[in-house]
Amino acid sequence: MSDVSTALTTVVASTTLRATSTARPPAPVPTAPAAPGSLRVVRTKQLGRHTSAWDEMVATTPLSSPFLRSWWLRGVTATDPCYLLVFEDAVLIGGVALDRRWRLGVDRYTMLGAGRLCPDHLDLVAAPHRTGAVALALQTWFSRPGSRILDLDGLRAESALATAVPHAQVRRSATTVWEPLGSAEAYYADRSKNLVRKVRRSRRRLENDGVRFRWIERNELERTLDDFVALHLPRPDRRPLLRRMPELRRTLAAGFDRGEVAVLVAERHGRSCGVLIAFTTGGRLCTYQIARSLDHDLRDVGTLLYAVAVEDACAAGLTEIDLLRGDEDYKWTLASRSRDLHRLRASYGVLGRLALAGTELAERVRPVLGRLRRSTKEALR
Structure with missing residues (x-):
């Protein structure tokens, strides 16, 4: 092992x-x-x-x-x-x-x-x-x-x-997208040939380039979360999540102390180029957040983080991988089942019914107003 x-x-x-x-x-x-x-x-x-x-x-x-x-x-x-x-x-x-x-x-x-x-x-x-x-x-x-x-x-x-x-x-x-786990061999047998080939080739290329994967210890958590933030900073779409980092740090530290949080890092020359945060509650591997370098030569590090996590979850006897909320295309290459x-x-x-009706009306109107605002800006250009 x-x-x-x-x-x-x-x-x-x-x-x-x-x-x-x-x-x-x-x-x-x-x-x-x-x-x-x-x-x-x-x-x-x-x-x-x-x-x-x-x-x-x-x-x-x-x-x-x-x-x-x-x-x-x-x-x-x-x-x-x-x-x-x-x-x-x-x-x-x-x-x-x-x-x-x-x-x-x-x-x-x-x-x-x-x-x-x-x-x-x-x-x-x-x-x-x-x-x-x-x-x-x-x-x-x-x-x-x-x-x-x-x-x-x-x-x-x-x-x-x-x-x-x-x-x-x-x-x-x-x-949510998920897959039951047994052996790593059985897992890969159910994946596409393209994914298996990508994992094999990118593993060889990244390891030859000095990239190593390991699960961190508790005393490394704060520094690893600093690296997680640094990897996400170039991505504007991740800013709402980064604003919640104080509470995320609290929860992850508490979960790590309880043995239910595991963090996998990819490192090259002593620096993190990828971080995968996962939970192991209930004998399942739940992959929660991932951050990776956007450098072209590290383009497949995210795929390898998931692959290593699955292989080690199989070796540890975990029963499934749950990729949690979202049905992005890449998740369907890693798993084939879904839950709603x-x-x-x-x-x-009376006030409750009026308040909920107002909330639902605002939700219906908001996209219309957004489209109207965008079309007005385009017309004024």
Whole structure:
């Protein structure tokens, strides 16, 4: 086994289970009746002593998303973190992690961490065989009197949240591309001849040019993320992501400490020319972000980063590679299967319904205004 695959095996083996100006003062934490019997919903800003129980439930959810793990949720920036925890007597049996904003008399809820960091495969969490009870308890909480909007994106297909939100509109919002893993030989046997030939030739050329691949150690993370930023700076399309680097650094450091973040680098003469950030939650390899040099002689370093990551994931016994959100052409050369992500919207109360209708109208009008503005500029030239 190579040094890089040994490093990834070590990572897998060690895996363990600004408020905005529109925000209103925090309300007292309520305890709401949820369903017949002893179920109740408690709203809280942090998991606290329930962190371990939460992570154990995440481990049993379909796909076991890293974006539901406590280390990720604790690190992301939120307006008003809102964990809805469902208890049966004194035992936590599930819940959902949301972010709450308040505007013009309406509570607006999104998934905690949603936005530019693009979390995927989100859902409520529940203890084994308690998903129905948790969904029912949350349904009662969402349906209580008052005005509110739910806008929950990045949900996995067949999300239990869809059954917990009454009168919800659910539509496909994105696609993730993935492939089951066994041996590296079997993986390449299912790929196109062009990809296999490209990997073989570019590996030989890059290695002859001094490029080496390795998984970093924890004490190298900050410097590697500095290199990640430097590699992205020439690309204007990556600036929105780079503005989120402070929270991304926090979350990745926490995930690395938990053994669920792995970072593969390509180096030439001691300098990084490519960085691949991945998660290993749930025995899967989820490739999250990649940055690479734009130099022509390093043009295939991105492909080789994915190839090395897959080969080492196979050697480490990981069960699949998930390329996460986006169905860009290059992903379809690396994998052949897809999963849908959904966006759920619902509104309650008169103000909530009006606010959601206004939001949807603005979304329809915005592209029209954009086209009109561009055509006017062209006409005035």
